[in-house]
Amino acid sequence: MKWQAKEVDDHWIEFTLIGDNIEIHCLNYGGIITKIVVPDKNGKMENVVLGYKNVQDYKKDTHFLGALIGRVGGRIPNAEFQQNGQTFSLVANERSHHLHGGPNGFHQVVWKSEVFQNEHEVGVQLRHTSKAGADGYPGDVEMTVYYSLKKDRTFTITYEAIATKDTILSPTNHMYFNLSGDIQIPIHQHIVTTDCDRLIEVDQELLPTDLCLPVKETPFDFRNGKMLESGIASNHPQNEIVGNGYDHYLLFAKEKAIHVSEPLSGRELVITTTEPGFVLYSANRLEEGLALHGGPSKAYQGVCFETQTHPASLLNPTLPSVRLHANKKYKQQTTYAFT
Numbered sequence: 001m002k003w004q005a006k007e008v009d010d011h012w013i014e015f016t017l018i019g020d021n022i023e024i025h026c027l028n029y030g031g032i033i034t035k036i037v038v039p040d041k042n043g044k045m046e047n048v049v050l051g052y053k054n055v056q057d058y059k060k061d062t063h064f065l066g067a068l069i070g071r072v073g074g075r076i077p078n079a080e081f082q083q084n085g086q087t088f089s090l091v092a093n094e095r096s097h098h099l100h101g102g103p104n105g106f107h108q109v110v111w112k113s114e115v116f117q118n119e120h121e122v123g124v125q126l127r128h129t130s131k132a133g134a135d136g137y138p139g140d141v142e143m144t145v146y147y148s149l150k151k152d153r154t155f156t157i158t159y160e161a162i163a164t165k166d167t168i169l170s171p172t173n174h175m176y177f178n179l180s181g182d183i184q185i186p187i188h189q190h191i192v193t194t195d196c197d198r199l200i201e202v203d204q205e206l207l208p209t210d211l212c213l214p215v216k217e218t219p220f221d222f223r224n225g226k227m228l229e230s231g232i233a234s235n236h237p238q239n240e241i242v243g244n245g246y247d248h249y250l251l252f253a254k255e256k257a258i259h260v261s262e263p264l265s266g267r268e269l270v271i272t273t274t275e276p277g278f279v280l281y282s283a284n285r286l287e288e289g290l291a292l293h294g295g296p297s298k299a300y301q302g303v304c305f306e307t308q309t310h311p312a313s314l315l316n317p318t319l320p321s322v323r324l325h326a327n328k329k330y331k332q333q334t335t336y337a338f339t
């Protein structure tokens with residue numbers, strides 16, 4: 001295994017982690033994963049995540065392509081939350097709401113970066129101190145994120161943090177996968193299997209409500225495997241309300257895993273995580289005509305599996321919580337295995 005680093009743009013570094021038949025490309029800017037190159041069933045090496053052709057385009061990206069998201073992924077209604085009897089106001093960046101950590105979120109930070117390597121893995125350590133008051137969040141948060149490519153070809157993201165004050169934290173990564181290797185082929189035929197038995201309902205502003213719905217007999221029931229097409233083409237009100245498709249948090253029942261396969265290329269991806277669920281986003285609202293590797297962008301060109309704990313827990317205390325106590329170590333991990 002080996003690694004390469006090169007300077008791109010002003011102070012940005014692009015790292016390439018190279019293993020046996022796998023390559024992960026990432027930036028210190030936003031911790032953005034720009035490319036993952038893996039073989040199809042015939043051994044053809046192709047990129048399976050959406051990324052901009054010109055690295056500068058990440059600066060004005062509003063779709064969070066490949067980026068680290070935080071402090072809290074997802075939407076916080078009215079950009080406020082209660083903690084210890086106090087109301088905290090966050091910066092609103094989607095109408096009056098707070099999305100994906102706000103305008104100065106983790107996705108646009110130049111992270112301190114360092115390569116590490118041992119006999120089992122090669123990786124990049126990313127560090128950033130999110131200062132008290134950043135986008136309205138309380139307390140300093142020391143974040144460390146590890147991108148590690150292991151000898152067995154698995155790619156693991158580890159999120160570690162510690163805060164100086166009680167706060168909320170739920171980072172994730174926003175890669176859009178297209179396992180076909182050809183972004184001109186939309187993701188409709190990707191088959192997803194996961195044991196999730198509930199989803200969090202969203203309203204017309206894509207905000208979480210305090211309701212969890214059972215997946216049974218809906219396009220959200222992936223327990224026996226389902227093509228993404230079934231939700232994109234469905235007239236289920238929850239599929240229609242998000243612009244036809246998926247933009248929902250699903251809660252794992254038992255096994256914290258997502259299995260994804262794409263029949264044409266034969267590629268498979270197995271995601272395992274310590275998190276209680278994930279946002280499934282079928283890129284319903286990805287804008288047309290952005291210059292990506294492999295051609296111009298359009299809707300349904302990638303699918304995100306944003307493993308995280310959901311901020312809906314701030315309103316619905318029966319859900320796993322995004323609250324982090326002062327001086328308490330935070331750790332979450334998600335592994336991506338390509339076969």
Ligand code: FUC
Nearest residue numbers: 062063064206247281285
């Ligand atoms: C996802 C979605 C959002 C949004 C964004 C780019 O996480 O939940 O609706 O469009 O990413």
